[in-house]
Structure formats: structure tokens, C-alpha cells
Amino acid sequence: MDMRFTITERPDYAERDIGRKLFAGGADFLKGVVAMDGMPPSDRLEVCFAGRSNVGKSSLINALTGRKALARTSNTPGRTQEINFFTLGEKHYLVDVPGYGFANAPKPIVEKWQRLLKAYLSGRQSLRRVFLLIDARHGAKAVDEEIMQLLGRSAVTFQVIMTKCDKPSKDEVAKSVEKTMKVLEKHPAAFPEIILTSSEKGDGIDTLRSVIATMV
Numbered sequence: 001m002d003m004r005f006t007i008t009e010r011p012d013y014a015e016r017d018i019g020r021k022l023f024a025g026g027a028d029f030l031k032g033v034v035a036m037d038g039m040p041p042s043d044r045l046e047v048c049f050a051g052r053s054n055v056g057k058s059s060l061i062n063a064l065t066g067r068k069a070l071a072r073t074s075n076t077p078g079r080t081q082e083i084n085f086f087t088l089g090e091k092h093y094l095v096d097v098p099g100y101g102f103a104n105a106p107k108p109i110v111e112k113w114q115r116l117l118k119a120y121l122s123g124r125q126s127l128r129r130v131f132l133l134i135d136a137r138h139g140a141k142a143v144d145e146e147i148m149q150l151l152g153r154s155a156v157t158f159q160v161i162m163t164k165c166d167k168p169s170k171d172e173v174a175k176s177v178e179k180t181m182k183v184l185e186k187h188p189a190a191f192p193e194i195i196l197t198s199s200e201k202g203d204g205i206d207t208l209r210s211v212i213a214t215m216v
Contacts, residue, residue, distance in 0.1 A: 004192060005181040005184055005185070005190075005192050005193070005194060006192065006193055006194070007177070007193070007194055007195075007196060008193040008194065008195045008196075008207055008211070009207075010206070010207050011206070011207060011210040011211075015210045015213075015214060016206045016207075016209075016210050018210060018213045018214060019206060019208075019209030019210035019211075019212065019213040019214075020206070020209065021213075022088065022089055022092070022209065022212065022213040023064060023065060023066065023088070023209050023213075025088070025089030025090070026088075026089065027065040027067060027070060027086050027087065027088045027089075027094060028070075028086060028087050029070065029084065029085075029086055030085040030086060030087050030093075031084075031085055032082035032083070032084050032085075033082060033083045033084075033085065034081065034082055034083075034116070035116065036116070036119050036120070036123065039083075039120075039124070040085055040093070042124065042125050042126035043126070044087075044091055044092055044093045044126060045091060045092050045093070045126060045128055045215065045216075046092070046093040046095055046124065046126040046127045046128060047092070047093070047094060047095065047127075047128055047129050047130075047131060047212055047215070048095040048096075048097055048127060048129075048130045048131065049061060049094070049095065049096055049097065049130075049131050049133065050097040050100070050130055050131070050132055050133065050147060050158075051099060051100075051132060051133030051134065051163070052099055052100055052135075052141070052143050052144060053099030053100070054099065055099065055133045055134065055135050055163055056133065056135070056163040056164055056199055057071070057096065057099065057133050057163075058071035058096070059163075059199040059200075060133065060161070060163060060197060060199050060208075061086075061094060061096060062199070063197075063199040063202065063205050064094075064205060064208060064209060065086075065088070065094075070086065071084070071086075071096055081098060081109060081112065081113035081116070082098065083095060083096070083097055083098075083116065083117075083120055084096040084098075088212075092212070093126070095127075097117060097120075098113075100117075100143060100146075100147055117150075118150065118154065121150065121151065121154040121156050122153075122154040122155075122156075127156060128157075128215050129156075129157050129158065129159055129191065129215065130151055130156055130157070130158040130159070131158070131159055131160075131161050131195075131208075132144070132147065132148070132151070132158045132159065132160050132161065133160075133161050133162075133163050134160055134161070134162055134163070134180055135162075135163055135164055136162040136163060136164050136165045136167065136168055136172075136173050136176050136177075136196070137164060137167055137168050137172070137176065138176065139175075139176035139177070139179035139180045139183075140160075140179060140180040140183040140184070144183070145183060148183070148184075148187045148189070148190070149187070151187075151189050152187055152188065152189040155189065156189060157189055157190075157191055158189055158190060158191065159190070159191035159193065159194075159195065159211075160180060160184065160190070160191075160194045160195070161194070161195045161196075161197055161204075161208065162176065162177060162180070162194060162195070162196050162197065163197055163198075163199065164198060164199075164200075165196045165197060165198045165203060165204070166198035166200055166201045166203065167198075173196070177194060177196075180194065181194070195207055195208055195211070
């Protein structure tokens with residue numbers, strides 16, 4: 001399979017402004033869902049954020065929305081097995097999938113959560129893309145490949161976002177990106193662009209906002 005992956009370039013001013021206006025419309029927590037029958041109506045364009053525990057997902061959502069505590073952070077993997085829905089303006093949902101890799105969770109809870117995640121990914125027609133977060137200090141790990149395989153089986157397009165890009169050196173980030181691209185070459189559901197971000201520094205935030213705002 002010959003797939004070419006690149007780093008997403010920063011959008012031009014007009015596209016950045018579209019993203020800015022979308023997120024200026026405000027984001028609010030709607031509900032946490034523990035079963036498919038609790039899902040809100042599929043009447044909005046929906047993007048989902050997934051990633052292993054402590055990858056910086058809540059920090060990224062908070063940076064995107066300009067809300068310091070919209071998405072709660074937790075240092076205990078597996079504590080919450082809910083799919084959290086946030087409204088973004090009047091036409092979008094942001095969806096927060098709790099971190100996978102449940103080292104401290106009982107096996108029945110892990111299995112229940114995995115069934116819910118699979119059902120959500122395969123049965124949500126309004127889901128346009130999953131943003132798969134990968135720590136720039138490490139690159140893609142085996143647990144990330146597991147979720148990539150699940151997304152592929154569910155026929156869901158996913159796009160990698162490298163988080164915490166301000167932590168390692170530029171050379172280390174480049175090596176991490178290269179490592180991740182080699183993994184992505186094996187997954188046809190992968191979107192061919194990677195977004196580099198730092199929630200702390202604000203890097204890549206306007207790019208990701210524009211990507212979401214211009215999605216159809």
C-alpha cells in the first residue's frame with residue numbers, strides 16, 4: 001500500500017477565521033452516555049477525540065474551546081467509561097472518548113466499555129472523523145494500533161493529532177512523527193495528514209479548529 005502522509009500546513013487567514021468563528025460560538029457539556037440508547041440525536045456533524053490515557057485529550061479540548069475546565073482531566077485510567085458529548089455552536093458535536101488502556105479498571109468494566117466504544121464507532125452515522133491523539137514524546141504504541149484496527153473495522157476515518165509537541169526537541173518530534181507515519185501506512189482508514197499540537201503553547205490549535213470548521 002502506497003500511502004503518503006504529510007504534516008498539515010497552517011491554513012490561510014480565511015480558513016483560520018472560519019475556525020475561529022465556529023469556536024467563538026461557544027461549547028457546552030451536553031451529556032455523558034453509558035449506553036447506545038442514551039445517545040443524542042444524530043442531527044449534527046460530529047467529531048470524536050480518542051487517545052490512550054494521559055495523552056492530553058482533555059487539555060486539547062479545553063484549548064480548542066477556550067474553556068479551561070470544559071473537559072475534566074483524570075489521572076486514573078478507566079475511572080470513567082462514558083462517552084461525553086459537547087455542543088459546539090448550533091451544528092456540531094465534539095465527542096470525548098475516555099482514554100483507552102485501563103490498567104486500573106476491573107476486566108468486566110473494560111469489556112463493557114469496549115463494547116460501547118465499538119457500538120458507537122460502527123453505529124453513529126453523523127460521525128465524520130475520529131481524531132486519534134498520540135503523544136509526540138513516544139509516537140504510536142501498540143495500544144494505539146489496537147484502536148486503529150478497531151477504527152478500520154468500523155470503517156471510520158481517523159486523523160492523527162500529535163500532542164505535547166513542545167515537550168521534546170524538534171529532532172525528537174520528527175522521529176516520533178516518522179515512526180507514527182510508518183504505522184499509519186498499514187491502516188487505510190487513516191487520513192493522510194498529521195496535525196502537530198501543543199495545548200500549553202497553543203501550537204496547531206487554529207489549524208485543528210479550521211479542519212473541524214471546514215469539514216463536510
